[in-house]
Amino acid sequence: MVVKDMEKIMDINKEAIIGVVGVCGINGNLIARILVDHGYKVIVNDVVTKEECRFKQAISDYNFEEEYYGTLPESFFEKIDYIVLPLALIENNSKIYQKSTEHNIALLKVEDILNIFEPAHPVICVTGTNGKTTTTNMIKTFAYYNNQQPCEHNLEGMQGNAGDIPALQSRLKGDLNVLETGTFGITGSLTKLAAPCKPDVGLITNITPDHLDENSNFLDYANVKGELITLLQNKTLIVNNDDPTIMALIKEKDYQGRLITFGLDYESSRKDEKQCLCGKTIEIDEIIAGVGKYNCSCGLTYEKPDYIATGINDKHNQFILITPSGEQHQFNLKINGIHNIYNAVGSIIVAHEILNMTLEEINNALSSFTGVDGRMETLGVYNNKEVMIDYAHNPAGITTILKELKNTYPTVINVVSISSESGITADLEIMERSLEYADFVVPASHNSYIIAKKLLSEEKYSDKIVLPDNMPEGNKEGTLGATSEQLLAGVNKAKTIDADLILCTGEASLKFKNILKNELRL
Numbered sequence: 001m002v003v004k005d006m007e008k009i010m011d012i013n014k015e016a017i018i019g020v021v022g023v024c025g026i027n028g029n030l031i032a033r034i035l036v037d038h039g040y041k042v043i044v045n046d047v048v049t050k051e052e053c054r055f056k057q058a059i060s061d062y063n064f065e066e067e068y069y070g071t072l073p074e075s076f077f078e079k080i081d082y083i084v085l086p087l088a089l090i091e092n093n094s095k096i097y098q099k100s101t102e103h104n105i106a107l108l109k110v111e112d113i114l115n116i117f118e119p120a121h122p123v124i125c126v127t128g129t130n131g132k133t134t135t136t137n138m139i140k141t142f143a144y145y146n147n148q149q150p151c152e153h154n155l156e157g158m159q160g161n162a163g164d165i166p167a168l169q170s171r172l173k174g175d176l177n178v179l180e181t182g183t184f185g186i187t188g189s190l191t192k193l194a195a196p197c198k199p200d201v202g203l204i205t206n207i208t209p210d211h212l213d214e215n216s217n218f219l220d221y222a223n224v225k226g227e228l229i230t231l232l233q234n235k236t237l238i239v240n241n242d243d244p245t246i247m248a249l250i251k252e253k254d255y256q257g258r259l260i261t262f263g264l265d266y267e268s269s270r271k272d273e274k275q276c277l278c279g280k281t282i283e284i285d286e287i288i289a290g291v292g293k294y295n296c297s298c299g300l301t302y303e304k305p306d307y308i309a310t311g312i313n314d315k316h317n318q319f320i321l322i323t324p325s326g327e328q329h330q331f332n333l334k335i336n337g338i339h340n341i342y343n344a345v346g347s348i349i350v351a352h353e354i355l356n357m358t359l360e361e362i363n364n365a366l367s368s369f370t371g372v373d374g375r376m377e378t379l380g381v382y383n384n385k386e387v388m389i390d391y392a393h394n395p396a397g398i399t400t401i402l403k404e405l406k407n408t409y410p411t412v413i414n415v416v417s418i419s420s421e422s423g424i425t426a427d428l429e430i431m432e433r434s435l436e437y438a439d440f441v442v443p444a445s446h447n448s449y450i451i452a453k454k455l456l457s458e459e460k461y462s463d464k465i466v467l468p469d470n471m472p473e474g475n476k477e478g479t480l481g482a483t484s485e486q487l488l489a490g491v492n493k494a495k496t497i498d499a500d501l502i503l504c505t506g507e508a509s510l511k512f513k514n515i516l517k518n519e520l521r522l
Contacts, residue, residue, distance in 0.1 A: 133391075161181055226253060236258040242291045270285075331362075382495055446471070
């Protein structure tokens with residue numbers, strides 16, 4: 001029997017026993033925990049052994065009525081009143097699905113769980129092209145300091161910004177939700193991801209080209225990010241005022257709600273261009289990629305934000321924040337970077353305006369935030385060269401991180417392990433941005449190697465590109481641009497070059513971090 005009407009579902013009482021099949025999978029794991037968090041009796045099962053259970057750590061503190069791993073006895077069906085099954089078992093009309101039907105066991109799907117249980121509020125959704133992970137984790141740091149427990153998915157190795165994870169995570173035990181809501185630039189995808197989370201607050205970090213293919217363009221991608229603006233109508237939206245794309249979207253969508261803007265008072269000598277929503281090209285006095293002061297003939301003009309960071313020091317880890325009321329407070333970061341000052345200011349606003357923390361409390365909490373794995377993460381020193389990895393995987397990210405590091409390190413080698421999700425055009429732009437800001441560039445992915453060989457014929461690049469002695473076979477898989485062998489080929493070449501810093505960029509640098517450390521004995 002399949003439960004079809006919500007009245008039936010809402011009648012589930014706490015004495016009912018619910019069986020969850022696939023507890024070692026993402027959805028099964030989260031749903032089993034949600035049910036226990038809300039006082040329901042749960043029996044769990046998975047086809048793998050408990051030792052092989054991928055997310056066993058996430059359920060280690062949960063008390064289930066019974067657990068069956070590697071087997072599913074007949075008694076399982078005799079004991080349960082409701083059953084949660086992986087979608088594949090339902091669609092394939094599996095034996096388990098058939099048996100649950102024979103026993104007249106009511107079926108609960110993901111959408112049922114989302115309808116039965118409300119998220120822990122407030123729900124804060126963070127989106128943007130860059131800085132989402134750092135911003136999300138910084139806000140969580142403030143919440144923990146403030147004795148507020150964010151709902152955590154605790155799925156080891158999962159970033160948590162795809163599929164049903166954010167929506168299910170928001171129903172776990174906790175006081176609030178801070179959810180990273182990224183997308184792949186497909187129209188409707190951000191709405192599909194964030195709407196079930198029932199957000200109260202949105203924070204948009206920036207919008208620069210990413211996840212584009214031959215069938216999409218920057219304005220399409222920008223409008224996907226703008227879906228969060230629509231979801232937050234009549235609620236609270238916190239945005240980077242220095243990004244003309246964000247401000248144009250707010251104007252275009254006629255946002256009606258509590259709007260809080262932030263930005264930096266920082267002199268920039270670089271000018272760049274970005275496509276405006278009106279279709280024209282807008283010139284920017286660029287602070288970081290695609291962000292700064294701007295003016296477009298369509299009427300989009302930079303205006304002073306509500307919160308502004310000024311007095312930024314040379315190391316880019318200290319600033320004075322001026323609030324809308326004129327209050328000023330100095331903040332000190334344990335991480336460096338103009339981009340991280342942007343991340344910090346957005347996070348501080350959430351803590352101050354939504355979590356009701358004082359600026360002094362927030363600054364105290366910042367003392368425990370030392371960054372996120374894979375973001376400007378130092379692995380060690382090899383032969384007097386510092387070795388660092390960074391997840392930067394698009395032109396804006398590469399530009400921002402290299403500009404920042406050149407502020408500290410005289411000679412930088414960038415080992416590029418990226419194959420862009422936006423195709424060969426973006427791969428070329430990533431390589432060109434890398435060559436503009438790094439002193440040497442070593443390709444360490446299939447696409448970057450092909451592009452580097454072509455660019456070697458250009459005189460301005462011939463002294464900066466250093467090819468590995470050989471490039472192992474292997475093409476991009478999913479969002480992963482390079483294999484471990486390709487990354488090591490690039491790093492082994494980089495270590496022969498005289499420099500102060502070896503920076504490995506791209507998802508592969510994070511995924512194969514331990515392999516890299518072993519190779520260099522760090």
